[in-house]
Amino acid sequence: xxxxxxxxxxxxxxxxxxxxxxxxxxxxxxxxxxxxxxxxxxxxxxxxxxxxxxxxxxxxxxxxxxxxxxxxxxxxxxxxxxxxxxxxxxxxxxxxxxxxxxxxxxxxxxxxxxxxxxxxxxxxxxxxxxxxxxxxxxxxxxxxxxxxxxxxxxxxxxxxxxxxxxxxxxxxxxxxxxxxxxxxxxxxxxxxxxxxxxxxxxxxxxxxxxxxxxxxxxxxxxxxxxxxxxxxxxxxxxxxxxxxxxxxxx
Amino acid sequence: xxxxxxxxxxxxxxxxxxxxxxxxxxxxxxxxxxxxxxxxxxxxxxxxxxxxxxxxxxxxxxxxxxxxxxxxxxxxxxxxxxxxxxxxxxxxxxxxxxxxxxxxxxxxxxxxxxxxxxxxxxxxxxxxxxxxxxxxxxxxxxxxxxxxxxxxxxxxxxxxxxxxxxxxxxxxxxxxxxxxxxxxxxxxxxxxxxxxxxxxxxxxxxxxxxxxxxxxxxxxxxxxxxxxxxxxxxxxxxxxxxxxxxxxxxxxxxxxxxxxxxxxxxxxxxxxxxxxxxxxxxxxxxxxxxxxxxxxxxxxxxxxxxxxxxxxxxxxxxxxxxxxxxxxxxxxxxxxxxxxxxxxxxxxxxxxxxxxxxxxxxxxxxxxxxxxxxxxxxxxxxxxxxxxxxxxxxxxxxxxxxxxxxxxxxxxxxxxxxxxxxxxxxxxxxxxxxxxxxxxxxxxxxxxxxxxxxxxxxxxxxxxxxxxxxxxxxxxxxxxxxxxxxxxxxxxxxxxxxx
Numbered sequence: 095x096x097x098x099x100x101x102x103x104x105x106x107x108x109x110x111x112x113x114x115x116x117x118x119x120x121x122x123x124x125x126x127x128x129x130x131x132x133x134x135x136x137x138x139x140x141x142x143x144x145x146x147x148x149x150x151x152x153x154x155x156x157x158x159x160x161x162x163x164x165x166x167x168x169x170x171x172x173x174x175x176x177x178x179x180x181x182x183x184x185x186x187x188x189x190x191x192x193x194x195x196x197x198x199x200x201x202x203x204x205x206x207x208x209x210x211x212x213x214x215x216x217x218x219x220x221x222x223x224x225x226x227x228x229x230x231x232x233x234x235x236x237x238x239x240x241x242x243x244x245x246x247x248x249x250x251x252x253x254x255x256x257x258x259x260x261x262x263x264x265x266x267x268x269x270x271x272x273x274x275x276x277x278x279x280x281x282x283x284x285x286x287x288x289x290x291x292x293x294x295x296x297x298x299x300x301x302x303x304x305x306x307x308x309x310x311x312x313x314x315x316x317x318x319x320x321x322x323x324x325x326x327x328x329x330x331x332x333x334x335x336x337x338x339x340x341x342x343x344x
Numbered sequence: 345x346x347x348x349x350x351x352x353x354x355x356x357x358x359x360x361x362x363x364x365x366x367x368x369x370x371x372x373x374x375x376x377x378x379x380x381x382x383x384x385x386x387x388x389x390x391x392x393x394x395x396x397x398x399x400x401x402x403x404x405x406x407x408x409x410x411x412x413x414x415x416x417x418x419x420x421x422x423x424x425x426x427x428x429x430x431x432x433x434x435x436x437x438x439x440x441x442x443x444x445x446x447x448x449x450x451x452x453x454x455x456x457x458x459x460x461x462x463x464x465x466x467x468x469x470x471x472x473x474x475x476x477x478x479x480x481x482x483x484x485x486x487x488x489x490x491x492x493x494x495x496x497x498x499x500x501x502x503x504x505x506x507x508x509x510x511x512x513x514x515x516x517x518x519x520x521x522x523x524x525x526x527x528x529x530x531x532x533x534x535x536x537x538x539x540x541x542x543x544x545x546x547x548x549x550x551x552x553x554x555x556x557x558x559x560x561x562x563x564x565x566x567x568x569x570x571x572x573x574x575x576x577x578x579x580x581x582x583x584x585x586x587x588x589x590x591x592x593x594x595x596x597x598x599x600x601x602x603x604x605x606x607x608x609x610x611x612x613x614x615x616x617x618x619x620x621x622x623x624x625x626x627x628x629x630x631x632x633x634x635x636x637x638x639x640x641x642x643x644x645x646x647x648x649x650x651x652x653x654x655x656x657x658x659x660x661x662x663x664x665x666x667x668x669x670x671x672x673x674x675x676x677x678x679x680x681x682x683x684x685x686x687x688x689x690x691x692x693x694x695x696x697x698x699x700x701x702x703x704x705x706x707x708x709x710x711x712x713x714x715x716x717x718x719x720x721x722x723x724x725x726x727x728x729x730x731x732x733x734x735x736x737x738x739x740x741x742x743x744x745x746x747x748x749x750x751x752x753x754x755x756x757x758x759x760x761x762x763x764x765x766x767x768x769x770x771x772x773x774x775x776x777x778x779x780x781x782x783x784x785x786x787x788x789x790x791x792x793x794x795x796x797x798x799x800x801x802x803x804x805x806x807x808x809x810x811x812x813x814x815x816x817x818x819x820x821x822x823x824x825x826x827x828x829x830x831x832x833x834x835x836x837x838x839x840x841x842x843x
Contacts, residue, residue: 098604101663108611120622123631143537160540162631167639175625224498226523228839230547230628233591236496240610254494271460271471271520271842272499275491301532301540307462307524325630326547 108241113333122328123161123175126154128193133172141165144294144301156181156189156199156323157297182322182335189297189321201320201338209286210319214260214340217249220290221259221283225276226308227266230326231293235263238329245333250340256280261288261319265326267295267302273309280316288319288339292332297321346372347414349405352712355563355776358792361400361415366424369416373401377431381704382406384693386779386788388437390445391801395420397445402777402790406711411777420445426452433693436809459519459842463527476503477515483507487824491520498838502827509823514816521842529802535561535635535767538799543630546806546840551577551584552782553804553840554633556789559714559778561635564770564791569636571716572758576642578716579753580620580629582746585783587616588835589739589746590661595832596736597668600677608664612657619653622646636767641760650754654747665740678733682818682830685730689814696785697742698811698834701735703728708781720749730818735833742783772797784808784837806840 110116118124135149146158147165152172154165166173180198183189184206188199224232238245239252253259256279268276280289291313294300302308322335346364350356364372377383387402396417403412418424426449428435440458441447446465449455457464460471478486484507491499499520505513528541542557543550555577562569591613597605617627624632624640632640668674684694689702699706707724709717725741727734770793780787785807792801815834819827 097667101604101608101667104660104663105608105611118621119618121625122621123625141536143532143534143540160630161626162536162540163625163639164536222496223492224496224521224838226521226839227498228521228544228547229498229837230550230630232496232498233548233628237614240614241607242611242614252496266521267523269520269522269842270462271522272491274472275499275520279492295544301537301544302523302528305462305524305528307522307527325626326628328627 109244118177122177123163125178126175127196131171151193154191160325179328179330180334181331219253219260220263221256222263225266225272226269231265234326238332243329256282259283263290264296265292267299267308270309290320291318292322292327294325347412349410352779353559353563355774358773358775363415366416376403387805389803390441423448423450432691459522500838511819514819521839525843546837549782551580551629552787556778556780556787558635560776560789560791563776565767574715575758576638586743586746588783589743592835599829599832605668615653644757647754647757681732681826683731684814684818692813693810694814696807698814700726702730708779708786712779732833770797808836808841
């Protein structure tokens with residue numbers, strides 16, 4: 095018993111007091127800022143492994159971006175990645191950053207389905223589906239609920255069955271071999287329910303976007319309620335995205 | 345000689361690989377493996393040449409530190425004798441060859457589909473209509489789990505045949521994660537795209553697979569990576585090992601309902617992966633390893649920082665580990681649970697931690713050293729009981745060992761060289777093989793180029809490819825309630841297997 099207390103004492107205080115304001119250590123690559131500087135746009139567009147950069151004028155789509163930072167390394171005057179981890183939105187277009195823009199990405203309260211705040215504002219139970227995810231977003235979704243990020247303090251938890259869930263969280267580009275399971279899991283979740291896409295692979299297919307082994311027809315049929323970018327998404331991006339979706343008042 | 349011996353990361357001409365007919369190819373490869381526990385098959389795959397299929401077999405010899413490569417050409421409609429019937433370690437490779445090209449083996453024990461690849465030969469077979477093995481008995485029942493599991497993990501289907509609470513047989517069917525990575529390696533032409541693919545093979549082994557790709561590419565281009573590059577790679581690989589092993593110790597505690605261990609080990613992973621982010625901007629080291637360059641030089645300031653992180657990590661880790669391994673309630677769940685015997689591990693060709701827990705000393709860091717492991721002179725940690733306890737013990741000891749290696753490495757941080765030669769185009773008509781010991785075990789990447797130096801075939805083998813069968817064997821005669829702890833102690837990759 096004494097040893098257990100000693101171990102507990104040695105851990106000290108591990109939880110992050112406020113995950114909505116804490117600063118990330120080191121050189122985290124979060125929301126980019128694009129300057130108005132003139133550069134060779136073709137070269138910049140050509141650099142990106144997932145066609146996340148479009149030209150005339152230069153824009154970066156965080157739903158496609160792998161956050162490798164290559165563009166910022168080759169064109170440091172044009173693009174810098176800030177440490178801002180608030181990257182999630184319910185509006186796919188808000189993930190596209192234009193030149194000169196410098197504000198946190200947010201959920202658009204006008205387009206959030208009104209039952210989301212009312213029903214899930216105090217408690218949200220989610221069923222996670224990995225559909226071709228490489229295990230990294232899975233790792234970070236798990237970390238969002240460890241003793242440090244402790245997402246369950248907000249009443250947000252992952253549950254073992256879609257029958258107990260208020261929505262599904264999809265990671266991975268949705269492979270052909272998982273397409274049916276995704277549909278069955280969604281159908282088994284009771285209404286009202288939300289769909290959350292975590293990570294670049296889920297939002298756009300990422301590097302796998304044109305692979306013949308994936309099947310994204312589920313996302314053509316259903317509208318996602320939240321996009322959480324990242325490769326993988328950082329736990330703070332996940333926590334803040336879910337809070338922004340369910341807690342924000344119009 | 346019907347094979348050529350090469351070193352890890354060596355590039356040879358395709359025409360240098362001796363080609364023979366299937367009979368002598370068969371005889372040679374079975375002769376190489378039979379009765380030689382120091383040898384095992386690291387990759388055996390095929391590719392289409394017109395209407396024929398060319399097979400390439402790569403057998404690693406841990407004593408001579410060489411890889412023995414041989415090849416043969418077979419016609420799709422030929423009926424072939426299967427190597428698996430004689431040497432079971434070929435079974436999965438032959439199943440893959442059968443699935444991809446429709447090659448018929450007359451005496452293969454079970455041509456069960458491997459991953460239902462999108463470009464498989466028989467498109468009428470789908471993952472949804474797979475006929476699971478079943479036993480007709482009124483005494484037995486089946487338990488099906490997956491593809492979606494109860495936790496936040498990747499998908500796969502487990503079908504248990506049980507007698508009451510006891511598992512008689514577990515069949516694992518994978519393929520749900522298949523994204524067509526090997527084909528994308530050929531189709532995506534930019535180097536950065538390929539490096540991105542490599543780090544997405546298995547997210548928890550981003551460093552391991554990225555190093556394998558970097559080594560393949562650099563070798564194909566005739567590029568010799570500098571000391572500072574290999575220094576950073578070795579360091580990242582050992583940090584990844586610590587992070588995952590600690591995370592898995594947390595998982596093992598969760599699965600025996602030991603809350604304190606679960607929380608403490610779980611939180612101890614954070615400083616390690618946060619350090620990786622401080623260094624390279626990503627908690628899973630994506631973007632850190634690139635062929636021919638290092639965008640994130642490891643500086644003396646980072647070394648000082650890492651020393652501090654480890655100073656804080658070590659006492660907490662040791663204290664928790666000591667407590668866990670002295671708890672009789674924990675040990676009674678670990679000991680003699682999920683057993684795999686040495687002979688079974690040898691038979692199925694197990695690698696990495698899964699081999700080492702049964703006293704089978706397989707560790708690429710020692711047997712086919714790459715990066716800085718020639719100077720580290722790595723001594724593999726080996727246990728002999730083959731149970732959950734051996735697996736968690738190896739994880740604990742490898743964490744301690746990796747910390748030692750890292751401390752030694754960062755005592756002398758090399759100067760980052762700004763001047764680098766440019767990576768040229770790959771050599772034409774060539775073959776390269778790269779072995780890397782990731783935290784799970786041996787990763788093998790093979791690449792073939794065509795006459796213009798374009799990538800023609802890229803073949804990836806994750807250690808999970810061999811080791812999933814070890815999990816299936818380990819749970820036999822266990823209670824089904826012990827499955828989670830066995831599964832977690834292996835922690836195999838779905839995405840690395842399905843590609």
